[in-house]
Amino acid sequence: MSIEKQHLLVVGLGNPGPEYSGTRxxxxxxxxxxxxxxHGISLSRRRWRSLMGSGVxxxxxxxxxxxxxxxxxxxxxxxxxxxxxxxxxxxxxxxVHDELDLPFCRMKIRLSGSAAGNNGxxxxxxxxxxxxxxxxxxxxGKPPAAGSRAGVDHVLGRFSKRDAASVAAVxxxxxxxxxxxxxxxxxxAMDLYNRAGALxxxxxx
Numbered sequence: 462m463s464i465e466k467q468h469l470l471v472v473g474l475g476n477p478g479p480e481y482s483g484t485r486x487x488x489x490x491x492x493x494x495x496x497x498x499x500h501g502i503s504l505s506r507r508r509w510r511s512l513m514g515s516g517v518x519x520x521x522x523x524x525x526x527x528x529x530x531x532x533x534x535x536x537x538x539x540x541x542x543x544x545x546x547x548x549x550x551x552x553x554x555x556x557v558h559d560e561l562d563l564p565f566c567r568m569k570i571r572l573s574g575s576a577a578g579n580n581g582x583x584x585x586x587x588x589x590x591x592x593x594x595x596x597x598x599x600x601x602g603k604p605p606a607a608g609s610r611a612g613v614d615h616v617l618g619r620f621s622k623r624d625a626a627s628v629a630a631v632x633x634x635x636x637x638x639x640x641x642x643x644x645x646x647x648x649x650a651m652d653l654y655n656r657a658g659a660l661x662x663x664x665x666x
């Protein structure tokens with residue numbers, strides 16, 4: 462089957478509920494919302510323990526998911542969707558998520574690797590039995606304080622006033638990277654977006 466005919470599954474990670482809206486952990490959801498809006502896709506249906514929608518982007522059938530399982534159980538939703546759509550995860554499962562190891566205003570597309578502390582990615586790896594799926598890692602920076610809960614508090618917190626002004630640029634930029642990856646391929650998107658300044662906002666000093 463040609464790549465143009467293969468189903469592409471794009472998953473934005475986050476937590477359901479108004480208390481999590483706008484948090485760093487939900488930036489994956491925000492990107493998928495923006496990408497859906499760019500292509501007139503409604504994320505209003507419920508399937509695979511998720512809010513979901515589908516459409517055609519650059520001639521390719523695309524399915525968008527926002528799991529409603531909470532971040533730590535994201536793998537349950539993803540596994541069901543991968544099974545029913547017969548998606549090959551190594552090339553056709555793309556997961557958008559927050560990344561502590563990247564500074565705010567940076568993103569990096571990665572084809573496999575460790576969970577790097579992200580429990581949503583860890584859950585997907587466990588559910589699929591593999592780390593071979595594409596990640597759009599969106600930098601949210603490291604917490605300012607040390608401690609066992611510092612990372613959790615950081616990702617469940619909202620952006621600072623300084624960073625909040627740039628969140629829209631980050632979300633727009635990552636959505637544009639998804640568009641590039643769909644239309645021109647992952648390698649081209651990596652060339653363009655796996656570098657400083659690609660999202661159009663200034664990284665914190």
